[in-house]
Structures are given as C-alpha cells and as structure tokens.
Amino acid sequence: xxxxxxxxSLRVQVRQIEGRHRRATTxxxxxxxxxxxxxxxxxxxxxxxxxxxxxxxxxxxxxxxALFTAGIAARTRGKVLWCVTRPDLFAxxxxxAGLKSDRVIYLEGxxxxxxxxxxxxxxxxxxxxxxxAEVARLPMTASRRLQLAAEGSGxxxxxxxxxxxxxxxxxxxxxxxxxxxxxVSALPSTPLPVPGVGRPRWLIELIRCRAGESADFELEAxxxxxxxxxxxDLVHGPGQAEDGRRSASA
Amino acid sequence: xxxxxxxxxxxxxxxxxxxxxxxxxxxxxxxxxDADPAADAEALERLALWMLQRFAPIxxxxxxxxxxxxxxxxxxxxxxxxxxLVTLIDKLAGVGLRARAAIxxxxxxxxxxxxxxxxxxxxxxxxxxxxxxxxLPIIALRLAPDLVDSLRVLGFDRxxxxxxxxxxxxxxxxxxxxxxxxxxxxxxxxxxxxxIRPEALIEVRRAFAEPIxxxxxxxxxxxxxAAKLCDALxxxxxxxxxxxxxxxxxxxxxxxxRVGTGLPLRDAKRMTRLLSDKIETIDPGxxxxxxxxxxTVAEPLAPKQAVSSLVEEPEPDxxxxxxxxxxxxxxxxxxxxxxxxxxVPERSVRHIPALxxxxxxxxPGHWPRPSxxxxxxxxxxxxxxxxxxxxxxxxxxxVRRRVKRADGPERVFGEWWRRxxxxxxxxxxxxxxxxAGERYWVYxxxxxxxxxxxxxxxxxHGIFG
Numbered sequence: 001x002x003x004x005x006x007x008x009s010l011r012v013q014v015r016q017i018e019g020r021h022r023r024a025t026t027x028x029x030x031x032x033x034x035x036x037x038x039x040x041x042x043x044x045x046x047x048x049x050x051x052x053x054x055x056x057x058x059x060x061x062x063x064x065x066a067l068f069t070a071g072i073a074a075r076t077r078g079k080v081l082w083c084v085t086r087p088d089l090f091a092x093x094x095x096x097a098g099l100k101s102d103r104v105i106y107l108e109g110x111x112x113x114x115x116x117x118x119x120x121x122x123x124x125x126x127x128x129x130x131x132x133a134e135v136a137r138l139p140m141t142a143s144r145r146l147q148l149a150a151e152g153s154g155x156x157x158x159x160x161x162x163x164x165x166x167x168x169x170x171x172x173x174x175x176x177x178x179x180x181x182x183x184v185s186a187l188p189s190t191p192l193p194v195p196g197v198g199r200p201r202w203l204i205e206l207i208r209c210r211a212g213e214s215a216d217f218e219l220e221a222x223x224x225x226x227x228x229x230x231x232x233d234l235v236h237g238p239g240q241a242e243d244g245r246r247s248a249s250a
Numbered sequence: 251x252x253x254x255x256x257x258x259x260x261x262x263x264x265x266x267x268x269x270x271x272x273x274x275x276x277x278x279x280x281x282x283x284d285a286d287p288a289a290d291a292e293a294l295e296r297l298a299l300w301m302l303q304r305f306a307p308i309x310x311x312x313x314x315x316x317x318x319x320x321x322x323x324x325x326x327x328x329x330x331x332x333x334x335l336v337t338l339i340d341k342l343a344g345v346g347l348r349a350r351a352a353i354x355x356x357x358x359x360x361x362x363x364x365x366x367x368x369x370x371x372x373x374x375x376x377x378x379x380x381x382x383x384x385x386l387p388i389i390a391l392r393l394a395p396d397l398v399d400s401l402r403v404l405g406f407d408r409x410x411x412x413x414x415x416x417x418x419x420x421x422x423x424x425x426x427x428x429x430x431x432x433x434x435x436x437x438x439x440x441x442x443x444x445x446i447r448p449e450a451l452i453e454v455r456r457a458f459a460e461p462i463x464x465x466x467x468x469x470x471x472x473x474x475x476a477a478k479l480c481d482a483l484x485x486x487x488x489x490x491x492x493x494x495x496x497x498x499x500x501x502x503x504x505x506x507x508r509v510g511t512g513l514p515l516r517d518a519k520r521m522t523r524l525l526s527d528k529i530e531t532i533d534p535g536x537x538x539x540x541x542x543x544x545x546t547v548a549e550p551l552a553p554k555q556a557v558s559s560l561v562e563e564p565e566p567d568x569x570x571x572x573x574x575x576x577x578x579x580x581x582x583x584x585x586x587x588x589x590x591x592x593x594v595p596e597r598s599v600r601h602i603p604a605l606x607x608x609x610x611x612x613x614p615g616h617w618p619r620p621s622x623x624x625x626x627x628x629x630x631x632x633x634x635x636x637x638x639x640x641x642x643x644x645x646x647x648x649v650r651r652r653v654k655r656a657d658g659p660e661r662v663f664g665e666w667w668r669r670x671x672x673x674x675x676x677x678x679x680x681x682x683x684x685x686a687g688e689r690y691w692v693y694x695x696x697x698x699x700x701x702x703x704x705x706x707x708x709x710x711h712g713i714f715g
Contacts, residue, residue, distance in 0.1 A: 057688060063621045067715035070621075079568055081575075090623035090712060091587035091599050092613040097621075101587050102608040105568075107575060108583040118575055127566030186715065188687040189655065197657045197683050200715065221715060224615065 028075060028156065031227050032219070035204075039180075040211045044072065047154040048179035049123075049147040051138070051172075053161035055185030055203070059169035062134065062162040064202055065184045067097045067222055069132055069158050074098030074226030076156060078129035081122040083107045083115045085134060098226030103129070116142050119157065126153030134160045136168065143176035181208040187218065190231060201231060253285050257348075290314065297347075298446050303547050305338060307494035307506040308445045316364070318357055320443055323506040323531055329580045335371045355379040357443065358435030362390035362409075383435050384410035391431045397424060409435070442502055452486070452545040454478040461500050461537020468497075468538070469526045475543040476521040482545075489514025489551030495525055497532055498540040505532045510581065511573045512605035514551040520570050524577060572604050589613045593662045594677075595623060595711065617660055618681065620691045620712030627709035630692065634708070637698030640680040644692065646710050651684035658682075661697070676703040681714065689714035 027043030029036050036042045044050065050072075054065040066089065073080045080103050082089070087108055095101055109115035112135050119133035123146060138159055150157040159178065163169045172183075183205040190198035200221040206214050220229040252273050255264045262277050274280050294311045301317060302309040305328070308320035321331060328334035335351050342349040352363035352372040359379035363372045366386045374382045383390070386409050389398050401424070406412055412420070412432060421429050433439040447453070454475050462468060472495065483490060491514055495507040509524045525543075532538075576584045585601040589611050592598045598613060613619070632641035640656030658680030664672025679693045691712035696704025 056686070061622050061713045063713040064715035066621045078566055081571075088622050088624060090595070090620055092589075092615075092619040093621040093715070095612055096615055096619060101589065101612060102610065104586065105572070105604045106585055106587065107579060109579055114579060118579065121574060121578075122571065125568065125571040127568045127571065184715075186687045186689060188685075189683055189689070192655075195655065197655045197681050197689065200689060201687070202715075 026154070028072065032230060034230065035217055035219075035228070038206060038212060038215045039209065044156070045179055046076075046156045047151050049143060049150050049157045049159060049177065051159045051161055051176060051178040051181040053169075053172050053181075053183050055183045055205070058185055059161075059163055059166060059172075062160055064186050064200075064221070065160055065162075065182075066134075067093065068182070068184045068202065068204070068228075069160050070094045070097040070099040071222030071226035071228065072156070072158065073104075073130040073132060074100075074222070076129035078103075078127065080104050081107060081118075081128050081131045083109055083118050083122070083131075083133040085109055085111065085115055096224055097222040098224050112137055116146075119159070120146055120149050123149035123155050123157045124153055126155055128155050130156045130158060132158045132160055134162050136161070136163045137171060138176050138178075140174075140176060143178055147177040147179070178208075179210045180206065180212075183207055190220065190233075202228075204228075287314070295446065299448055301338075302446060302448075303492065304341070305334065307496055307508045307544070307546065308443055308504060310443045310445055312361065316361065318360070318443055320445075320504070320506060321353060323528070324508040326580055327508060327510050327577070329582050331373055335373065339371055354382065356435060356437040357441045358392065358431065359383050359437070361392060362386050362435060366390040380413075380436050384408065384413055388412060391428075391435060393428065393431055397428065400424070401428075440502065442504070445496075445504075452479065452482050452488070452490075452548060453542055454482060454544075455540060455542040457540045458538065461534075461539050463534040463537045465529050468529055468532065468534070468541075469522070471541055472525045472529075472543070473518070473522045475541060476518040476525070479543050479545060480516050480518045480521070483516050483548065483551075486548075487550060487552065488545070488548040489516040490521070490545035490548050491515070492545070492547040493521060493525065494542075494544040494546050495528075496542045496544070497534070497538045498542075499535045500537050500539050501535055503535065505534075505538075507531060508546075509573070509577045511569075512576065512603065513569050514549040515573070516551055517570075520573070523570070524573055527574060527577065569605055576604070592665065594665060595619070595662075596625070597665075618714065620689075621715045623691075623712040624710070627693070627711045630708050630710045632692075632708040634694075636706075638678070640682055641692065641708065644682075644708065644710075646690075651686075651688075653682045654685050656680050656682040659694075662693075674700075674702045679711070 025041065026046045027041040028046055029043035052065045052069050053059060054062040058064055074097060080099065082104055084106065091101055094104060107118055109118055115133050115135055119131055122128055122131035146157055161172060185203045187201040187203050189200050192198045202219055202221055204217045204219055208214060218231065220231050222228060251270060252264060252266055252268045255266060264273050264276065270282060291313055294313060298309050298311040298317050301319060306319045306321050306324035310318050312318045321334065325331045325334045328337055331353050335353060339349050339351055350364050350370045352360045352367060354360040354363055354374040356379055359374060362383050363374060388401055388406055388409055391409060417429055434441045456471060456475055491511055493509050497505040499505065507525060507528045509528065515521060584604045586604055586606065587599050588602045588609050590598050590600050631645040633643050634641035638659055640658055641653055643650060643652045659678035662677045662679060664675030666673040676697045677693045677695055678697065679691060681689065681691055683689045690710055691714060692708055692710050694706060694708050696706040698706065
C-alpha cells in the first residue's frame with residue numbers, strides 16, 4: 001500500500017506540470033439536477049472551451065445545437081460574441097431562447113481561419129459573457145489555443161461545429177482540447193392532446209467531459225430564459241429521470 | 251466656348267469645345283454660367299478632404315476634374331475594393347455628383363480607365379493594367395492636345411499602337427513627355443501622390459536617422475507616436491475616430507494603414523494595439539524614413555465619471571475588442587440585429603452597428619421562430635390538401651419526409667406599401683415535424699384558392715431547433 005501522502009505529492013506535481021494556478025473555476029449550472037450531477041463541479045465550467053454539434057441532419061444546419069448554445073450564453077452575464085461564416089442565424093429565435101438582441105454581437109468571417117482568430121481574440125478579452133463560433137474544422141492546435149485563452153480570461157467559449165457535407169461530420173470524432181463535447185439532436189416533440197407541434201425535445205449527449213463521465217439526457221428545449229426542462233412525463237416518473245441513462249459509447 | 255455641359259444640355263446637342271454663341275443658337279433660353287476655375291479647384295479640394303475622412307489616408311486632388319486615391323491599406327474598412335468603389339459612387343450620387351471611378355495598379359492607369367472605360371466603375375486586376383490601358387485611345391494618356399493630334403495624323407489610334415512602336419524614334423520626334431506618360435501608365439516609373447493635409451489636422455511625425463524595417467521596431471515607434479498623438483488630442487479635448495499611419499519609405503513610396511474606431515478614442519495603448527494588428531500589411535522595402543500618425547477624423551471626447559461599484563457593477567467595456575475585430579473583418583461584418591416591425595420574416599431583422607446604443611426592443615414572441623432562416627427559400631414538392639391544410643409529406647433536397655405533426659397556417663400578407671406586386675401576395679406558414687422529429691418552417695406562396703395571391707407553390711424557409 002502506498003501512503004496517501006505520495007498520492008497527494010503526485011497531485012501537486014501534476015498541478016505544477018500543468019503550469020498555472022487555475023483560478024477558482026466557476027461553473028454555470030444548468031439548473032437541472034439530472035444534468036448538473038453528471039458534470040464535475042455541478043455545472044458547465046466557465047473559462048473553458050466546449051464543443052457542441054448537431055446529430056443527424058443537425059450536423060449541417062446545427063439548428064438545435066445553436067439554440068442549445070444560445071440557452072447557455074443567455075445564462076451568462078455581459079455581451080455575447082457570435083462568429084459565423086454563413087449568416088443564416090435568425091435572431092428572433094435566439095431571442096426566444098433567452099438571448100436578447102441587445103446582448104449579441106455577430107461577426108461574419110470569410111473563412112474558418114478568420115473565425116477562429118476572432119474567436120480567440122474574443123476569449124482573450126475577458127469582458128464578454130460568452131463567445132460562440134460556428135466552425136467546421138477545429139484542429140488540435142487551434143482548440144488548445146482557445147482553451148488556454150478561455151482559461152486565462154474566465155470567459156466561456158463554445159465552438160459550434162457545423163459542416164457543409166454529411167461526410168465531413170466524422171471530423172467530430174477527432175480529439176480536441178475542449179473541456180466538454182456535446183451533441184444535440186432533435187426528437188419528436190412532446191405529444192399534445194390536440195393536433196399540433198408540442199414543446200420541442202432534444203436528445204442531448206454529453207460525449208466527452210474532462211474529469212467526468214459521458215451521459216445522455218432527453219430534455220425539453222430552452223425556454224425564454226435559456227433553461228432546459230425535464231419532459232413533463234418524466235418529472236414525476238421513477239428514478240430514470242434522476243440519473244438519465246448511461247451511455248456505452250464515449 | 252463651352253467647357254462643360256450637363257446631361258440635359260448634352261441631350262440637346264451641346265458639346266464641350268463648341269463656341270458659346272453656337273450653343274445659344276442651338277438651344278433657346280440656354281443657362282450659361284461663366285467658368286470659375288479657382289472655385290472649381292476649391293470645390294475639388296473640399297471633395298478630396300471629404301474622401302480623406304471617409305475612404306483612404308492618401309488622397310489628392312487631380313485637377314481639373316479628378317481625385318486620386320491610394321486605396322492600399324484602407325479598402326478593408328469598406329469590405330474590399332469592389333465594395334469600396336460602389337460605396338464611393340453611391341455616396342457621390344447621393345449628393346448629386348455623377349462619378350466614374352477605376353482601380354488600377356498605377357495612377358496613370360486608373361486615370362485613363364476611369365475616364366475612357368465603358369463601365370462607370372472599373373477594377374483592373376493586379377498586373378493587368380498594361381493590357382487594359384493598351385485598348386484605350388491615346389487621348390487617355392494625359393498628353394497635350396496638339397501632341398495627340400500629331401500622333402493621330404501619323405495613324406496612332408490606341409495606346410497599344412504606341413506600345414508596339416520602338417521608343418527612340420517617338421522620343422526623338424515628340425520629346426520625352428510621351429515616353430514618360432506611357433511609363434507612368436504602365437507603372438515603369440513611380441508617380442508619387444502628394445496627399446492633401448488640411449490645416450486643422452492633428453498629426454504627429456517622426457523622422458529616423460537610419461531607416462527602420464523590423465516589425466518590432468515599427469511597433470515600438472507606433473507606441474511612441476500614439477502617445478504623442480494622445481497628448482495632442484487631449485489638448486484639444488478630442489478623440490480619434492479614424493487613425494492613419496503613413497510610412498514614407500526610402501524609395502519615396504508611402505505605405506498607409508488606416509484603422510477606424512466605433513467611439514472616439516484617446517488611449518495610447520489601444521491605439522497601438524489597433525495599429526500593431528496591421529503591421530504585417532506594411533511593406534518596409536529598403537526601410538522607412540518617416541512615420542506620421544494622423545487623427546483624420548476626430549470627435550469631441552469629454553472625460554467621463556466612472557460608475558461607482560458601490561451602486562452597480564460596471565458593464566465591462568468591449569469597445570476595444572469591437573474596434574480590433576472591426577478593423578480585421580470590416581465594419582459591415584460586425585453588427586447587432588435589431589427588430590423591424592414587419593411580419594415578413596426576412597424583413598423583420600436589420601443590422602445595426604455593434605456599438606449602437608441599446609434599443610431594448612424585441613421581436614414579438616407569440617409564435618416560435620426557426621433558428622436557421624434560409625436567405626432564399628428552397629422549393630419543395632408536397633402532397634397537401636387545399637386550401638388550408640399542412641402538407642402530408644414533402645420532398646426536400648431529394649429526401650422524402652412524412653409529416654407527423656403540424657401547426658398553422660400563420661398567414662403573412664404582402665407589404666403593399668413597399669412594392670405594387672405585393673398588394674395581393676399572401677404566404678401561409680406552417681410549422682411541421684417529420685417522423686424523425688426534425689422541425690421545419692414551410693410556406694405556401696398564395697392562400698390556396700386565389701391564383702392572384704401567389705403561385706401556390708411550397709417552399710422551405712427555415713429549420714427549428
């Protein structure tokens with residue numbers, strides 16, 4: 001048996017190798033016990049890079065992923081910089097997800113390179129609540145720079161991955177330095193007793209999470225304050241709602 | 251003699267160079283004004299100053315009827331050369347001036363193309379000036395009229411004819427002027443632009459004993475110039491909105507960098523940061539002799555009291571970041587969205603500057619709106635009951651989808667006060683969900699009954715999250 005002090009000294013060494021005294025990391029809770037309990041620290045860490053992509057057809061249009069991102073950004077304070085290459089985002093929808101129009105500054109970059117450079121500049125500044133960038137390729141080097149920039153300033157950075165062709169979406173399997181990686185796919189909406197489309201539902205997969213385990217959640221879309229909700233038929237249901245379902249894939 | 255004639259006069263048959271008495275005989279009640287070259291030159295000077303403030307750091311009047319602009323280092327603020335040229339012509343048309351403009355490698359080339367190309371706005375590709383200019387008549391070369399006449403007598407019609415001739419006999423017969431103008435148009439000899447510098451301009455300058463060239467050295471002197479400029483601005487109580495850095499090289503060429511700011515700026519550190527971001531666009535050549543930093547557009551900037559954190563947390567200032575990004579991607583590519591009172595989705599959003607005051611206005615949230623809206627609605631094939639049922643299935647991008655649930659219609663009427671064809675136009679929007687759970691926003695152009703209201707075809711306009 002190794003004495004516990006050896007383990008402790010090892011941790012100190014690792015911290016020294018990492019090279020910086022992490023500032024006390026604040027987290028942005030989702031406000032749902034089912035999700036927050038899966039995340040180390042009880043929420044999405046601020047001062048970190050996160051990746052969000054859409055599943056299925058969402059890999060091309062990233063419609064649900066954009067709303068999920070808008071919901072996270074809406075719960076931060078301060079202005080939000082949203083960098084895009086294709087200007088097809090519809091601002092009223094973001095407003096309905098809680099991200100008011102006065103808070104969002106849009107930036108149209110000509111290509112991924114410009115967008116990544118502006119993304120990093122926004123993260124370094126530190127005065128923004130969140131920085132979102134819609135990018136297709138996110139190389140390891142770029143993500144590492146972004147992650148360091150976010151750690152330095154404490155701003156939450158979200159890379160909204162969006163590809164032009166379905167075949168390119170396999171890029172999402174490549175490793176990056178992002179702290180967490182999410183996939184959001186649309187599910188059939190909550191059934192209504194009358195004909196019509198109910199409240200939209202999403203399958204939210206936490207594919208990768210630093211110092212945490214992956215998980216799947218089936219949740220209702222953001223309301224007008226950016227909060228996700230448990231589907232009504234699960235709220236009072238048995239334990240299933242509390243811990244979600246474990247995912248075998250990572 | 252007629253020196254200039256407007257469009258109406260030209261339509262009546264008047265030509266420049268015609269005797270005034272002949273013109274009066276041609277048109278009854280002709281309005282004639284005496285030429286006033288001094289006032290013309292003054293007006294041209296004023297126009298050049300206006301362009302200096304809005305378009306580029308190096309601008310000069312090119313009498314009698316032109317203005318020459320060195321667009322290097324400034325077109326990024328207007329979204330590229332083509333966009334800049336269009337903006338320039340539109341702005342001038344707004345004040346009643348019909349302008350012709352051209353961008354080329356050289357002053358001579360641009361001068362000739364602006365006046366003698368068929369299009370009012372002409373952009374000559376990099377290195378193509380010789381080919382473009384050689385198609386033009388020889389009068390485009392800025393030669394004296396009698397020289398042009400004698401060249402015509404010899405059968406030279408176009409610049410290309412002259413280029414094909416050996417130079418020595420031409421120089422022997424017509425003097426050095428012809429060769430000089432040809433070389434200027436083709437960029438074989440330099441033709442520096444002497445930029446206008448109005449009296450009130452706030453400018454600081456630094457001459458170097460030894461030419462400098464390294465990026466770090468340039469950055470250091472930008473910092474020193476910015477500090478001096480801030481002192482000068484502070485004495486006058488101004489803040490800079492446009493900053494021009496002009497580097498004069500030892501080979502007598504100027505390299506210019508222009509940066510714009512959203513709010514008046516008087517902070518040496520931020521100025522240095524903005525200008526240093528553009529150092530890579532400066533080509534020092536054999537070295538830079540003189541650097542000047544100018545606040546081309548300056549606005550009053552009064553000191554402001556900081557918000558005490560006792561009462562409320564101050565909002566972090568992002569204007570520095572906005573300026574930096576705007577200079578990188580162009581001002582029109584950095585914006586906020588503001589609501590417009592219109593039911594037509596693509597018209598309900600307008601762009602406002604990123605640093606515009608907060609409007610506080612929001613879109614009405616009665617109906618869900620898609621997070622992605624296509625700029626051009628995509629036609630889809632549907633199976634739908636008329637007049638007011640949602641589609642039962644639709645084919646989009648070659649994939650057939652069955653509709654499980656649908657909401658609608660939400661009827662949007664055309665805005666007849668904008669365009670006449672919209673008087674009867676109607677769109678019926680439906681929010682539909684296919685069996686995979688994907689939600690789309692589709693509409694039918696028309697009300698399903700009356701062919702006057704639209705083509706009754708279906709379009710996919712957006713995707714919900």
